[in-house]
Amino acid sequence: MFKDLWIDLDASAINKTGAGTVKRLVGxxxxxxxxxxxxxxxxxxxxxLELPRDSAPLPEIIPASRGLYFTVQITGDEILPDHASLILSSSAVGYNEIFASIAEDLYSKLHALTKKREVIAGFLSRVRLWQAFFEKQGDDGLSEEAQRGLYGELRFLKDHAFASAHNLETAVLSWTGPRSRQHDFQFGHAAVEIKTSTSKQHQKLQIASEQQLDETTVGKLYLYYLSVALIESGSDNLPSLVDDIRASLSLHTGALSEFNNLLIEAGYIDSQRSKYDSTGYSTRESAVFLVEKDFPRIRENEIRAGVGDVKYSISVAQCRNYEIPVSELAVSIKEVC
Known part of the structure; x- marks a missing residue:
């Protein structure tokens, strides 16, 4: 949206004598x-963002985060007397390209609002969303492991949550993984944990905490296992899957907007899609396991006092006795969605 304007601003800033900000009005x-x-x-x-001084939030209302710098300046001039400036900046030149996406997002979400308090609330909400993005991102996009994990969650969303749901917006909202909830999907009292693996034989799944497969905290806990092969420059890649899901939601604006927000929280933005185009996936196997009885896992109440930060792995072969038809999981999804 602002590509040519950024080029012009960069050129003007390079030629500027002394410190200061070269800026242009948008909207x-x-x-x-x-x-x-x-x-x-x-x-x-x-x-x-310029607004009345008495409406300005305190600078510390947005904590410091990687990638962004936020401040509030109270100033005044003949054109805008007694006003405040909410200033969001890239914290380093290396983040400037991502910041272009952030600026476009802020503009697109704020320029049509008609009440100043809505603009301020919207600004703060979007900044917190982008802070969540930087928590998931490395300096060069999502790691290979994070890409694989996101692919598995999106594949489950499209192939199972959407396929079983009557309401696509409710199905999208069931995807709780990007918001660092205990499980990747939550369908009422039933939860689903997604594990995606690329290993070929004697597959093991990495479990991040003692809570991740503790079924005592939910009504039912399912483990969805997806085994994939990596295909160099394969057509079934992360960006193409994102495009497919967006196409499915094209007539459901609320669901699409929520999905795009969740992608940002998961660390994915369209301006970086070229980083993910070269890695394709081919499904070798998928299975659903019901976590119950003697399923191989650790429960939180089994941890001795003083022990924490538990991480462990489980063998897929030892989960086979707990495999269930995917139709059984579909019933739990339909009850909510």
Whole structure:
């Protein structure tokens, strides 16, 4: 959206004498003026939201995070007397490309709002969403493990949650993994944990905590296992799966908006899709296990006092006695969605 404008701003900031921000007004009809800019001499991209001074939140309302720097400036001039500037900046030049996506997201979500309090609330909400994005991201996009995990969760969402649901928005909201909940999907009292593996023989699944496969905290706990082969430049990759899901939601604007928010929280943005195009996936096997009885796992109440940060692995072969038809899981999904 602002590609050419960023190029112009970068050029102006490079030629600027002394410190300061070169900025341009965007959204002429917005109720709160918005600017994008580049701060010299550091060449950091910036988004600025202007609003009345008495409406400005405290600077510490948004804690510091990797990738972003937030501050509030109280200023005034002849054009905008007694006003405040909410300033969001890239914290390093290396984050400038991602910040371009952040600025476009803020503009697209805020410029049509008609009440100033809605603009402020929307701004703060989107900034927190992008902070969650940076918590999942490495400096060069999602790691291979994170890509594989996200692919598995999206494959389950499309092939099983959507296939069994009557309401696609409810199905999207069942995807709780990006929000760091205890399980990847929650369907009422039933939860689903997704594990995606690329190993060929004697497959083991990595369990992140003593709570992840503790079925005593939910009504039913299912483990969805997906075995995939990596295919160099395969057509079934992470971006293509995202596109397929968006196409399924194209007539459901609420569900699509929520899905896009969850992608950001999961660490995925479209401007980085070229990083993920080269890794394709081919499904070798999928299975559903019901976690119960003597299923190989550790429960939280089995941990001795003083022991924490438990991580362990389980053998897929030892889970086979607990395999159930996928139709049984579909029943739990249909009851909620």
């Amino acid at each position: 002429l009809d917005a109720i709160c003026p918005m600017f994008i800019g580049v701060r010299a001499p550091g060449m950091l991209r910036t988004f600025i």
